[in-house]
Amino acid sequence: MLADNNRFKREVLGPIEQVVGTRGLITDRSEMQTYMLAWRDSWEGRVPAVVRPATTEELAAVVRICAATQTPIVPQGGNTGLTGGGQPHDDDSEIVISTARMNRIRDINVDNNTITVDAGCVLATIQQAAKEIDRLFPVSLGAEGSCQIGGNISTNAGGVQVIRYGNTRNQVLGLEVVLADGRIWNGLRGLRKDNAGYDLKQLFIGAEGTLGIITAATLRLSPLPKKTATALLATASPQSAVAWLGRARAMLGERLTSIELIERVCIDIACKFNDRIQDPLDTRYPWYLLVELADQDPEDDLENRLLNAFGRGLEANELLDGVVASSAEKAAALWRIREEIPEGHRREGVSFKHDVSVPISAIADFIAQANEALGKRFPGIRSFAFGHLGDGNIHFNPLQAQGGQADEWKARLSDVNRIVHDIVVRLDGSITAEHGIGQLRIDEIDHYKSEVELEMMATLKKALDPMNLLNPGKVIPRRFM
Structure with a gap:
């Protein structure tokens, strides 16, 4: 155990404290607790130290110390993940490097429609900064008030607007990354086209901190919608829901920003544990679609477009009933149903999440x-x-x-x-x-991915992190390391 090792304290913690200062190093067990515990699913780790660098240079210096002493590292963002990817193991064998203090917005380029931010920037902060210049950063998650962009990129987060904008990978134009040996790769280029060799940033997106530690990103911004329309539509089955989705795509095009499928039991359980949620329809139906349209033209009659698509769906027996929100408040009430489903699900009892x-x-x-x-x-x-x-x-x-x-x-x-x-x-x-994948799915990945895929993943890992110091025991099955 590193915590009881005087050599570790002398050769690792001492030099790290010289780099990050007392504010950047936590060794008290009670203060480290929030970094050890997952917000869901009972993941709990144990480490001798949490390091909180304030700059890329500080983080790189810490990684160099860890590389020289062969000290394993668990990179951690907002600690909002669901698979234990940002959680340390429970044996005091690793240290956590948190990017929480690295939270600057470095640059906003209106003409290039980009924003460059530190990895520790909270997603909601980036969304707000984009909105203030009449732009949209479209990654939207339930944890957006606390998750950090470095973690979003490292897990290639999805969310409710992927149908129009794509997932996080689609929003990343450039990255800055600290490699396993402590070198800094600066790939913060806001280019839409760059065919000069391998697209190296793609290696680190979705890698869950196993190939390098993302310290900053240049992100794509989109035009800010000026008008939205929201509806909750009832349907008989997933088959009819998919049929109406095809119709909606044809009629609404890129105005369709979100379409969420919801089983009736999900609404029942959300209502059971939250009296702020009200069922907007008088009749109960087996399945529902929560639909949102958005457009940059404030004169676009989105409500009428949505009603037309709704009506065509009724005629084709793809839809059974529905309500289109008549105000922003009513739209928020419809979204509240979807947002409270995970909490109701958590409180209902043992569940099997897929x-x-x-x-x-x-x-x-x-x-x-x-x-x-x-x-x-x-x-x-x-x-x-x-x-x-x-x-x-x-x-x-x-x-x-x-x-x-x-x-x-x-x-x-x-x-x-x-x-x-x-x-x-x-x-x-x-x-x-x-x-x-994190810790939760690592054995299942070993079962379901082909040997060729796993060998390619392991080859990349060994090339970029030959000592297996970055987030060990995550993503890559143990038999390869």
Whole structure:
């Protein structure tokens, strides 16, 4: 254990404190607690120190000390992840490097539609800075008030606007990265075209801090929408929802910014634990679509466009009912339903969370096959599905049977995962769409990815981090390291 090692204190902590100062080094167990605990799923680590550099140069100096002493590092942003990717292990074998103090907005270029920021900038801060210059940074997540952009990039975060703008990878034009040996790669170029060799930034996007530590990013900005329209539409099934999605794309084009699929049980449980949520429709339906349009033209009659698409869906029996928000307040109330689903889900009991993606054409087959297989194997298990219909990302999170014993249901996790993920892979999908691998999915990745893919990943890891010091035990299966 590093914490009890006098050599570690002398050769690692001493030099690190000289670099970052007392404000940048935490060794008190109680003060480190917020860096050790995950906000969900009970991930808990234990480290002898948390380092909080204030600049890229400080972070690079810390990494050089760790490389010289072979001290493993866990890079951490806002600590809002869901797979343990930013969590240290519980054996005092690593240190955490937090980017929380690296939170400057370095540059805003209106003509180039870019913003350059430190990795520790909170996502909501970037969104607000873009809005102040009449621009949009379109990555939008439930944790946007606390997650940091470095973590968003390192996990290639998705969110509710991927259907129009793409995920985080699509917003990154350039990166600054500290490599495993402490060298700094400055790739902060705000170019839309650059064919001068490999696109190196792509290596670090979605790598979860295993290949390098992102310290800054140049991000693409989009025009700020001046008008939006929001609706909650009822539909009979995922099949009919996908059919209407095709119609909506044809009629609404890029104005369609979000389309969320929600199973009825999700609304019931959200309402159960939050009395601020109200069902906007008098009749209960099995499935719903939360739809949002946006446009830069303040004169565009988005409500009428949405009503026309809604009406065509009713005529084709793709939709059953619905409501279009008549004000910003009512639109916010509709979004509140979606936003409170995860919290209600957490409080309802033991659940089996799957962040999966399949081709949009296979969404209905996936949900039907997974529910049928689980129902046969585990009588009483409750379907619970919601997610981003427009990009095929479904949060398929079945719940324990009502009245069941929690310990008994927890013991079924691996069997449930195998059933669900076997179906996902059979449908040419991915077992993780936007949450990443981290610790949670590392064994499953070893099972589902081909040997060729895993060998290529391991080759990159060994080339950029030959001593396996950056976020060890994450992303790359253990047998390769």
